[in-house]
Amino acid sequence: MSHDTAPPRRRRGRGRDGYWPIVFLAPLMIGVVAFYFWPILSTVLNSFASFDPFGGRTFAGLENYRTLLGDSFIPRAVLNTAVYTAIVLLGIPIAVGVASLLTQKGLRFSRFYQVLFFLPAVSMPVAVALVWRMIFNQEFGVVNWALSLVGIDGPYWVTAPWWSLLAVSVVGLWSSLPLAVIILSAGLQGIPRELYEAAQLDGAGALRQFLSVTVPLLTPSIFFLMIITAINGFQLFDLLFAMMGQANPAMADTQSLVYLFYSEAFRQHDQGYASVIALLILAIIGVITLLQFRVQKRWVHYD
Amino acid sequence: MTDKRTTRPRYATHAALLIGGAVMVFPFAWQLIMSLSTHAEVTSVPPTWVPEKLQWQNYPAVFEQVPFWNQFVTTAAVTVARVVGQLLLCAMAGYAFARMEFRGKGVLFALVLSILMVPYQIYLIPQYEIVQELGWLNTVAGIAAPGIFSAFGTFLMRQHFLGMPRSLEEAARLDGANPWQTFWRIMFPLSGPSLSAVAILTALASWNDLMWPLIVATYDDRTTLAVGLSTMQGQFTTDYPVMMAASFMAMLPLMILFIVLQRRVVEGLAHSGMKG
Secondary structure, eight states: OOOOOSSOOOOTTOOTTTTHHHHHHHHHHHHHIIIIIHHHHHHHHHTTEEEOTTSOEEEOTTHHHHHHHHOTHHHHHHHHHHHHHHHHHTHHHHHHHHHHHHTOTTOTTHHHHHHHHHHHHHSOHHHHHHHHHHHTOTTTOHHHHHHHHTTOOOOOTTTSHHHHHHHHHHHHHHHHHHHHHHHHHHHHHTSOHHHHHHHHHTTOOHHHHIIIIIHHHHHHHHHHHHHHHHHHHTTOOHHHHHHHOTTOTTHHHHOOHHHHHHHHHHTSOOHHHHHHHHHHHHHHHHHHHHHHHHHHHHHOOOO | OOOTTTOOOOHHHHHHHHHHHHHHHHHHHHHHHHHTSOHHHHTOSSOOSSOSSOOTTHHHHHHHHSOHHHHHHHHHHHHHHHHHHHHHHHHHHHHHHHHOOOTTHHHHHHHHHHGGGSOTHHHHHHHHHHHHHTTOTTSHHHHHHHHHSOHHHHHHHHHHHHTSOTHHHHHHHHTTOOHHHIIIIIITGGGHHHHHHHHHHHHHHHHHOOHHHHHHOOSTTTSOHHHHHHHSHHHHTTOHHHHHHHHHHHHHHHHHHHHHTHHHHHHHHHHHSTTO
16 A cells, blocks of 8 residues: 655645554454444443343333332342452452562462462353352352361351352452452562661561551552452352352342343343343442542552 | 571461462362262262272263363364454554554544443443344354453553554664554564463453353353353252363363463463453
8 A cells, every 4th residue: 555655744634654543443443343332322222222022122211220220139139249349358458468478588489379379360260160169068068067077057058148148259259369469469579679678777677567668558559459359349240150050049139230130131131121230230330439539549659 | 589698487478378378279179089089979978088989980971961072162262263363453453552643542542441441241232232143143253252352452552562662663664664564573573471461361351251152152062161061050960070070171271371371371460450
């Protein structure tokens, strides 16, 4: 096509790169428009539509939104998702501890420990969920066997509403810990050694150094982690789906918002109502993220 | 590293890391043990920690009981398609956003990034409708399609190209290379670390994804391993050892990849965040 060498000529209305940006961007943008921009618009429109079983849609006004307000499954799903997210967030302090142990200067076998701690980050959620389901089995699971050793009769983890949510949350914590450790380790390695040396000269002990140097300088990483953990938490689906199973009677009391979305959209085939649930998820994640950004000014240290 | 004055043996640290590490690895070890046990051993109380005789036949049994091989091939094909497609498209777009001048660049880039703020449930139903219209239900193309166009990959590649020295391109341009030649022969081959970060994140997301293939590929023999495992539970309920063997084999390829490319994977994940 164009073959301009000497002084870049300006073409009408185009920059020095002529039509090249189109060549480079078109393949990505065609997909982005088709699979992302158009769907956003379409979901908003669908939220005002009613679907018949044969795929026809008619304008339904605020009908789906009214259904949402009267749906008793929604508050329970929001609560379940919030409980799950809160428990997974408890992993962050644990991850701070693990990351600071792992990044100690001159620690031997650190690569071996990394393999142990990071393995859940690369393993398929569905596959680990199946294993945990066995571990939490009420009759022959290892958890209830361990509880029986101290005289506790373990619950029916996978079929009792609150217990199953707790079991799923523990697995969620276990599987999200590695990413937290990785991100915090990167943050820890970015803290200049001189700060510790200066603190040492001022007579600060190990604990003092941890509280006055490590934690404040780590707050940006912790904040980032809280954001992504909350976002991921509110998208709970894989673990729940695989650990509980679709036929589980406790599902109605344990389901997450995304599970509710999935079952409305692809099992009940009510795409209109499912679109409203999707928008609710967007709104909740937006509000939580906004709140966190508001509050961060009080505790996150940037310099 | 081996500074004698500062490195006292840290027994407490090692004890803590070993205990913590054991908790992290226990499910995998237990899964392996169960996959080599008999059904009676798996369901025994107290647990059978060491199987009396290793039941290797549980592994070939997976292939007889479920279309594991088909699902493996589908999963691998989808992953390769997504990784290759994403590397190429995101590198091209990232290069344009980093190095070219054109009207509306800022707005367009902001629009692409805005995708990252929106949870994927917003896209899912219309994406399904598009794939259905295209006749791509239950095909590799349908499972792979939306994941090829990644805002996050574009963002990472743009950051990467912003950080590369301009002198490289100027030299190529003086030699008469056009922008495509400059990109493809000079800039792309020099992007190894960033490309591998994108590749690792994409491979993980693709291999382990559940919801999208669950929606668009509903036939047992045309779907991915994640879906196969999750929906075959019913058929497996009486055969736990085979189920454990299947789930172990489904995870194995990426675990091997992780152990071999450990440093790269950790760097890639450190980049990620948003992809969780």
